[in-house]
Amino acid sequence: MNQNEFIKTVSPFKDKLFRLAKRLLVSTEEAEDATQEVLVKLWTRNETLSELKSVEAMAMTMTKNYCLDQLKSKRAGNMTIVHNNYTDSQASLQQKIEDVDSLNWVEKIINDLPEQQKLIIQMRDIEQYEFEDIAKILDMSEATIRVALSRARKTIREVMTKTHNYGIG
Amino acid sequence: MALDRIEKLIDKYFEGETSIAEENELKTYFSSLDVAQHLQQYKPVFGYFSQAKAEEFKAEIPLNTKKRNVAVWLSIAASFVIMLGVGTFMYLNTIEEIPSTATAYGTYDDPEKALAETEKALALVSEHLNTGIESVSYINEYQNSKNKIFKK
Structure with missing residues (x-):
C-alpha cells in the first residue's frame, strides 16, 4: 500500500478517530496528537493492513488503547488531580x-x-x-x-x- | 410524526434497544421545531450528538517515514563519500612512499651481491676522497715559504 492509497483508506474515518480521542482526552491538541500517533502507527504496519477485515475497527481500537494509556500515565504522574477536580x-x-x-x-x-x-x-x-x-x-x-x-x-x-x-x- | 410513537422510541432508546434507524428518527424529530413541551429537555442531547459528529480532524497526517528514509540514505551516502576520500588519500600516500624508500635505501636480497656493491661504493668514496686531498696538497707550499721567511 503506498502513501496515496493509505490516505484514501484512512480519510473516511480519520475524523471519527479524532472525535473518539477528543472524547477521552478532552483537549483538542492532545486529541490531534493522539490521532496522528495512531495514523503513523497504522502506516508503519501498512503491509499487513490489506489482510485486515476492517482497518477502521482496528484504528478505533488503537485510538481507544492509546488514549486510555495516555490518561493512565497522566494520572500516575499527577498527584494534584483530586484538588483539580474539586476546583x-x-x-x-x-x-x-x-x-x-x-x-x-x-x-x-x-x-x-x-x-x-x-x-x-x-x-x-x-x-x-x-x-x-x-x-x-x-x-x-x-x-x-x-x-x-x-x-x-x-x-x-x-x-x-x-x-x-x-x-x- | 405520532407523539406516542416518539415516546415509545424514547423509552426504548434509554434501554439501549433502539436500532440506528430508530435513533435517526428521534434525531430528526428533535431537530424539528415543533417538539412537544414535555420532551423539550431531550432536545439538546440529540442536538449535541449531531453537532459533535460534525467536528473534523484538521491536522495533517504526518507520514514522514519517507522523509526519514531519505535522511538515512543521505547519511549513508555521506559516510561512504568520506570513507572513499580518506581511503584514496591513504592509498595514494602509500603508493608514493613505497618506491621512494626503495630507491633511497636500495636493498639487496643476496648478501654477496650486497657486499660487492658496498665495497664498490666505499671504493668510489675513498677514491674521490684521495683526489680531493691531492688537489689540496699545494697548500703546504704556503707553510714552507712562510717558514723560510719567518725563521725562528
Whole structure:
C-alpha cells in the first residue's frame, strides 16, 4: 500500500478517530496528537493492513488503547488531580447557573461519565456504529455494551432533567 | 410524526434497544421545531450528538517515514563519500612512499651481491676522497715559504 492509497483508506474515518480521542482526552491538541500517533502507527504496519477485515475497527481500537494509556500515565504522574477536580466542579457549578448553552451542558455531562460509557456513547450516539462493530472494537459482548449504553443515556437524562427543571423552577 | 410513537422510541432508546434507524428518527424529530413541551429537555442531547459528529480532524497526517528514509540514505551516502576520500588519500600516500624508500635505501636480497656493491661504493668514496686531498696538497707550499721567511 503506498502513501496515496493509505490516505484514501484512512480519510473516511480519520475524523471519527479524532472525535473518539477528543472524547477521552478532552483537549483538542492532545486529541490531534493522539490521532496522528495512531495514523503513523497504522502506516508503519501498512503491509499487513490489506489482510485486515476492517482497518477502521482496528484504528478505533488503537485510538481507544492509546488514549486510555495516555490518561493512565497522566494520572500516575499527577498527584494534584483530586484538588483539580474539586476546583473544576466548583467552576462548573457556577457555570451551571449561567450557562444557557445546553449543548455545552450535554458535552460536560458526557465528559463526566466513566471512560467506557464515554466510548460507547461516542461510538453509538455520535458515530452511529452498529452494536456488532462496537463489540469488536471494544472487545466486549453486545449485551454488556447495551447495558452500559443504557446506563450512560439514563445518566445524561437524569442530569438534563435536573437542569431543565432547575431552569423552570 | 405520532407523539406516542416518539415516546415509545424514547423509552426504548434509554434501554439501549433502539436500532440506528430508530435513533435517526428521534434525531430528526428533535431537530424539528415543533417538539412537544414535555420532551423539550431531550432536545439538546440529540442536538449535541449531531453537532459533535460534525467536528473534523484538521491536522495533517504526518507520514514522514519517507522523509526519514531519505535522511538515512543521505547519511549513508555521506559516510561512504568520506570513507572513499580518506581511503584514496591513504592509498595514494602509500603508493608514493613505497618506491621512494626503495630507491633511497636500495636493498639487496643476496648478501654477496650486497657486499660487492658496498665495497664498490666505499671504493668510489675513498677514491674521490684521495683526489680531493691531492688537489689540496699545494697548500703546504704556503707553510714552507712562510717558514723560510719567518725563521725562528
